[in-house]
Amino acid sequence: MAKVGVWLIGAQGSLASTVVLGAGVSARRLAGGGGLVTELPELAPLPLVGLGDLAFGGWDIAPTGLVARARSLTSADAAVPESLVTRLEADLKAVEARVRPGFADGAGPAVRRAARAFVPRGESLQAAIQRLGDDLDRFRVEERLDTVIVVNVASTEPPLELTRDHERLDRFRRVIQHDRRTLVTPSMVYAYAALERGFPYVNFTPSIGMAVPALQELALKHHAPFYGSDGKTGETLMKTVLAPMFRYRNLEVLSWEGFNILGGGDGRVLADPRHKRSKLRSKAGVLGAALGYAPHTGVAIEYVPSLGNWKTAWDFIHFRGFLGTKMSVHFIWQGCDSILAAPLVLDLVRLTEFAQRKGEAGPMTHLACFFKDPLGVTVQSFTDQFRMLTDYVERHTNNERHAKNGPAIRRKQPRAR
Amino acid sequence: MAKVGVWLIGAQGSLASTVVLGAGVSARRLAGGGGLVTELPELAPLPLVGLGDLAFGGWDIAPTGLVARARSLTSADAAVPESLVTRLEADLKAVEARVRPGFADGAGPAVRRAARAFVPRGESLQAAIQRLGDDLDRFRVEERLDTVIVVNVASTEPPLELTRDHERLDRFRRVIQHDRRTLVTPSMVYAYAALERGFPYVNFTPSIGMAVPALQELALKHHAPFYGSDGKTGETLMKTVLAPMFRYRNLEVLSWEGFNILGGGDGRVLADPRHKRSKLRSKAGVLGAALGYAPHTGVAIEYVPSLGNWKTAWDFIHFRGFLGTKMSVHFIWQGCDSILAAPLVLDLVRLTEFAQRKGEAGPMTHLACFFKDPLGVTVQSFTDQFRMLTDYVERHTNNERHAKNGPAIRRKQPRAR
């Protein structure tokens, strides 16, 4: 009997597939809970929703994919044993069948090509938002859920320059009403549909989504927590871990060059230069903040089909030490992208549901350690970001303790709707 | 007009040579101050001694070496421009001439072989301590110094099992008086000589030195600050930076294998398995503390003459993520050992002198971030260790502010002697 809904944008993709598979495997204790931050002792004080209490659904631009992706994780990627997928097959199929058509206009060339058959065509922005919002409500009612957490795990959209029309909710509403499609990307449409119905929204991609001020205003209006952008899983995680070392040792980083190769659906989309641009932007930003100055830096991403879901990153860091001597560090990161990202998605679902349950709304800055480009947070040292999370846990632990004598943090309402 | 003495154990070695060269170069602003932690804005509130106000001397087992080592840093190692060494040559020669014979018995086979001609033979432990202490006093008087900071930058000694006789000062004194040489290594003799005269002692090597409880008792008796052991400059620094990432992401480290190759004098000494053992011990310890469990781990060190002062380390980290998937990170560290270590030695001198000036004594745990095996500190996350240093700065900044209304931390005496 599930209590919390998880609605995945990009539900037929590798990451969504691994999220669904992983929740089932972990709930049944068929494999260890490695990679789940919410299973750390530091987070044990928080009464989070169990992984077995999650129900999954989502949007995509294709009617199938989820089961095939899980299978390719075990065959082509050799990342998980075949038997795990076999045992979860019924669950995976059920979720795949529950996937509803998403919204593709403005998702970039790589996505548009794929969306033809499944997604309604010629739909106005307003109609789409209505349709998508209805999907969420129906999911909540049919599955008897307390709430639905919407998480964007779709492919990266091309970047879009924000205008004055994105700044205030009233103006952005008019953009929707007048169907001015060049100002709107799917991630905005999805976020709008979710937040308008009071459902929390988490942006795990570099797509613009929650960075739109008007949407943040909408979230606050409906008292929904939200956060993003772009899950921090590999190379950029390493950057936010290593950069403080150079900073605290007063070693000047001269150049930091990164070269990423990956296959899979994500790799294919990023091979398109327009999609790639968004990704590079969120990856490149962290160094300046972490170091206090901007070294020469480059981040390349190339599509290498044979790698499948595995990403290999080579980073070269050139630095100057005492007496001007130049030295260097290289690192090579070899990780399976979906496997690294999926537990973080589940962590974010659990922590977002908790925040909503506690009546919190607005940007969840305590979740900065999960993101490459954490909204409203300038701290880029990973250790310091993790401390923001443990501080949050501590505040809540103290509150629970104090709660016996009276409430400590203001809550507006126990549930968004 | 120098005010603070720096007495280096291993004064004819590469690191000592780079310390002396670097202090001169930095004081004359011939090169940037990169690598000096004490030049970070975070430490600016502390009124530390200027690098131009340091006078250098030291002990060694050979009468020469310091100038040649500086030259080889510019020629064989290609680490610093020839012109820097040329301009500092007079200074380097003056310090080289000031080096006094050290103590070699118990320093291990690699050192003993080299010590024959310069170091007195058949000297009792007590006579040696007297002689070495006199060296320090003479240095202080002749150079009109406020104090002398003794720093051990000599080659690594073989390990020695500590006994009950090392535990209390009265017992250890009897060991000295009875000349029981199998219980005593040179690093103990040096520390004893320094602390007995009230001079602070910093152990930058993995040699046992300040880890002897009896010597810590001696330090407290003479109200001298001290710290160690083993400067953290490269591979181990990376470990204390990266291990928290795995810890905070709940990624289980299965194996962490390190392979270090280096040339130079340090490499030659470490090629001897007895010397190597001490080094490996201090390098291997950090992971368990940082991760909370002990993964499979190995640390190899090999002597590769062609590398000179450059050390290359390859580390392979095998870890298990979500659903049991195994992934890996490799890093390759390419640094010039003396260049990495020398600024830290200068940092430690400045911070130790400051502590002594403020009347502080005992282990300087706020310096944990400088060491592989920080005395009395179990925190092994580098970022957290750095916070211990900035917390110290903050305490002193607040004290200075409060000092106008009255003293805040207890001081016994403004100076050790």
Add this chain to the structure above:
Amino acid sequence: MAKVGVWLIGAQGSLASTVVLGAGVSARRLAGGGGLVTELPELAPLPLVGLGDLAFGGWDIAPTGLVARARSLTSADAAVPESLVTRLEADLKAVEARVRPGFADGAGPAVRRAARAFVPRGESLQAAIQRLGDDLDRFRVEERLDTVIVVNVASTEPPLELTRDHERLDRFRRVIQHDRRTLVTPSMVYAYAALERGFPYVNFTPSIGMAVPALQELALKHHAPFYGSDGKTGETLMKTVLAPMFRYRNLEVLSWEGFNILGGGDGRVLADPRHKRSKLRSKAGVLGAALGYAPHTGVAIEYVPSLGNWKTAWDFIHFRGFLGTKMSVHFIWQGCDSILAAPLVLDLVRLTEFAQRKGEAGPMTHLACFFKDPLGVTVQSFTDQFRMLTDYVERHTNNERHAKNGPAIRRKQPRAR
């Protein structure tokens, strides 16, 4: 209807298991024939035995293992799909059941511990040779085989210094008769048993085996082809490929340091320093021959259980170019040992059977490219070694052509027995 027998020494190990699995999979065309040198167009002119015409058996010191090893290749190692092993399971079980007790005395401590229950104890050398020879004959008769190729794929033995008693067959026979066990290792016993009955012997390990002159004399006496030692699969293969580059560009290699980590049974045995010594010897020898001088070199092998059958090697090559400038290359090799070695074992079986069929005897120097330490060959450039193989093919192609007009190479007898 198999025609050629393959008798594997170490038949319950990972490599043997992969050989049997791989022959079955390739014969049934369930996967591509990648890694098989004998499938190259260059070798197409030779009428080699089909992989489906091979029958397998062997010796080991344990009664089981082969099936479990194949399973662990698919689960723990994630190297091959589970379905391949499932489809071949009957074959694997049949071969496992056919494995006969080997000989363990002198195989080194790591092997002796494991051998207790299965292998006869207190057996004389002469009795063992008789028993082992009978195994081969029985295999040939029962399976109606034309011949049996014996291949040593067992764990590495500790090295043994050869004496005058190993030099001539008559002397070595006396060693056997007098049961002087300190002069004999299992690889010699196995080779003796095989060659005495006229079966070819290939030593895929660094164990001493065929390097004993007396055994080579025995082979010639019974007109059997033989070869070894130590299959060249990864790091050393790279060495014999890269070293000629430095040689032909007149770039002086200053140091070549290798660091190998691996798990699995092979890793466990090599963790014992006595076993490791043999391996290091065969790995280190190639550089001097390929370069024309001996650079500083080191080869480390460490046992890292989490890696299973996967070996990771890091090699650092420091070289001096024009004007004395030092430069470097690093390489990281990540391969699955059994997967790399198994096709070479099948190649060697096919080429050895062909040589025997053609009436050739003695060392098969045209197979040098398969070995780290090719008997009687000083050429260590891999490309040049490969040319020795294609030259052999060409000689046989020409012979076939000429054969219509008369014989070209001398043959003694069409078959060994």
Add this chain to the structure above:
Amino acid sequence: MAKVGVWLIGAQGSLASTVVLGAGVSARRLAGGGGLVTELPELAPLPLVGLGDLAFGGWDIAPTGLVARARSLTSADAAVPESLVTRLEADLKAVEARVRPGFADGAGPAVRRAARAFVPRGESLQAAIQRLGDDLDRFRVEERLDTVIVVNVASTEPPLELTRDHERLDRFRRVIQHDRRTLVTPSMVYAYAALERGFPYVNFTPSIGMAVPALQELALKHHAPFYGSDGKTGETLMKTVLAPMFRYRNLEVLSWEGFNILGGGDGRVLADPRHKRSKLRSKAGVLGAALGYAPHTGVAIEYVPSLGNWKTAWDFIHFRGFLGTKMSVHFIWQGCDSILAAPLVLDLVRLTEFAQRKGEAGPMTHLACFFKDPLGVTVQSFTDQFRMLTDYVERHTNNERHAKNGPAIRRKQPRAR
């Protein structure tokens, strides 16, 4: 008393500077001759010109640079000792003063910007060829040289599509006469000027130069030897060494991804995408030829100023072995570009002069091992290419021996002019 002239196109650049410095240093035996292929014992039988018998001059688009580049090789790059440059300073200055204005139109945007002041403007192609040819003749006469070898070591030009007009000399002549500049790049102008006067031309860059059939016709007409293109110094050298290994082991290369970073003048020019394209073309071509099929491959080049003349390349090779198992090799190449290339330029000068002296003309295919894209040679295995060179040596050695009894290879004339 020099006998052979070396005329460098790009004479103020890093490579030219290192060539001049290196010839002087080697001739005076101030450093070892490492990196010179012509100093290998295999080439000893050829009576090549001594490095002390070379006189240098050249063209460039800037009046200075050569001395500054040599200094930066010792300071910024820390590649050679300062003292070497100091001792050769007079020579370097003399060559720098001898540099004549080159030709810049069509050299690409990065070059055009720099060429303004030094190079004549508004000059017709025909006038330029006349002026450049006169430079060569004047050099030969003034320095009393036997011949002049022209070597292109300038920055890479953007690619240009060849047309029917480039195919035959008579047509190409009309292009020159009619000043049709869009069909002509500087490397063609330089080659034309040199070959028309009978001087050999070697193209060490990927610029189109000698690949123009009309220019090859011109060379044959004037009986001049020539060759190119693009010196093979680092990453591509490794490719032509490693690819045969995969080929001969029947290991299918799935992907070969290369990532190059470098600074210096060459890096700056290659940062421009139009220039980069030529380079990438010559780098990417080798794999298909060496493997026999075209794997997925990418070659990225990025400009990283802090690296100066040092190039770091990371290559990732993904390959499939037995039973379809995917494995990988990474390599990291860290070399100083000028130091790697300069000795090859000297080798090419010596071997070209020898060929001319022996009356040979046309493409010197025996020099294939020096080039990424060897004219008229499809062999891409480096070892096989080296054999082409030693075969050439052998042919000449035999000829010398036979010469006592009569001539063996046809010579037209002992000298080009």
